[in-house]
Amino acid sequence: MTSPAVSVQDLYFSWHQDKPILKSCSLTVPQGEFWMLLGANGSGKSTLLKLLAGLLVPQSGVIEVKPPVGFVFQNPDHQLVMPTVGADVAFGLVEENLSAIAVIARVREALDAMNLLDFQRRPIYALSGGQKQRIAIAGAIARRCEVLILDEPTALLDPDAQIELVVQVQNLVKSRGIAALWVTHRLDELDYCDGALLLENGCVVDRGEPLRLKQRLMRED
Numbered sequence: 001m002t003s004p005a006v007s008v009q010d011l012y013f014s015w016h017q018d019k020p021i022l023k024s025c026s027l028t029v030p031q032g033e034f035w036m037l038l039g040a041n042g043s044g045k046s047t048l049l050k051l052l053a054g055l056l057v058p059q060s061g062v063i064e065v066k067p068p069v070g071f072v073f074q075n076p077d078h079q080l081v082m083p084t085v086g087a088d089v090a091f092g093l094v095e096e097n098l099s100a101i102a103v104i105a106r107v108r109e110a111l112d113a114m115n116l117l118d119f120q121r122r123p124i125y126a127l128s129g130g131q132k133q134r135i136a137i138a139g140a141i142a143r144r145c146e147v148l149i150l151d152e153p154t155a156l157l158d159p160d161a162q163i164e165l166v167v168q169v170q171n172l173v174k175s176r177g178i179a180a181l182w183v184t185h186r187l188d189e190l191d192y193c194d195g196a197l198l199l200e201n202g203c204v205v206d207r208g209e210p211l212r213l214k215q216r217l218m219r220e221d
């Protein structure tokens with residue numbers, strides 16, 4: 001059996017002393033699968049994602065995530081920093097010291113994977129919310145991410161753009177064999193993933209078949 005793309009064991013994290021947000025938190029996301037993370041407001045989902053991406057350091061526990069990791073924020077305006085689509089996707093490659101030809105090839109490949117090749121010269125301000133999220137994902141694809149972490153990427157999208165994005169990530173995971181972990185409050189999105197995790201009281205209290213978790217949360221609503 002291949003090792004999981006994401007593995008967390010006995011994680012403990014607190015923002016304030018003696019008030020842990022995560023405690024005895026353990027989970028795995030298998031290689032090549034699309035998983036969703038569920039939990040009430042304030043349960044620690046965003047904090048957990050930041051720990052997985054290395055943006056925060058845990059007080060204790062073990063985190064193993066296959067690099068490179070791509071992170072997609074709820075609001076794309078918080079991560080798209082360049083004036084045009086092509087420049088933004090290329091920006092993420094700066095640290096890789098690639099040749100100009102290699103950068104152009106990576107940008108084209110990533111935009112093609114997100115069906116955005118025609119948008120390469122488009123200014124960022126002239127994109128819809130869904131297109132901006134797809135550019136953020138293209139940035140991660142250009143970096144050849146093995147694990148894609150998405151924090152409520154559809155929260156600001158209308159239902160059509162929401163479904164378009166979740167289907168695109170589903171296809172991306174299958175076509176590239178990467179793993180994705182997607183935080184959501186929108187239970188209809190569970191129809192598109194391979195597995196789901198429920199975070200409660202600082203740890204994962206349920207994991208597995210997404211439709212079973214969907215039914216559990218609909219009953220508890």
Ligand SMILES: Nc1ncnc2c1ncn2[C@@H]1O[C@H](COP(=O)(O)OP(=O)(O)OP(=O)(O)O)[C@@H](O)[C@H]1O
Pocket residue numbers: 015021039040041042043044045046047048
């Ligand atoms: N930078 C920070 N400093 C201090 N406390 C924080 C910080 N970020 C988050 N918290 C606290 O940690 C707790 C968990 O927040 P987090 O954003 O991880 O929850 P969440 O499950 O993602 O919530 P939501 O579903 O509303 O986005 C909350 O009580 C929040 O106020």
